[in-house]
Amino acid sequence: MSKKKFEVLEHETINDCLKRMEAEGYTPVKRMEVPIFSEQMINGKIEIEPSGRKIVFEGKINK
Template identity: 50%
Template sequence: MKKKQRFEVKDDETIDECLQRMQQLGYQPIKRMEKPVFTEVKGKDPVWKKQQIMFEGILIESQQEKS
């Protein structure tokens, strides 16, 4: 397993469900990132589509080894 991994909140899940998925895989969130997602409309300005939310997590075991 990687020591760090990014997890994206999927369209059909809540933030809590994403955090639970991280925990089940053995990761603890250390950073939250958000970025806007735009769609290009032909001949017009980009249109906001959604806000993409991602978490960066570290392996829980690797944090305990440092302590």
């Protein structure tokens, strides 16, 4: 496995995540922001609205 995804957890900063990647022997090669959606009741209709985002880094293993 030469690539692995690392999600920035709720209790950590981006820098903490990058340090965690380095500790596991990975170098970041790609940053992705994934939208988070939630269902909201608006005027009696359920609508899907964006409610946040999560940041995910793709890391490549150091050789």
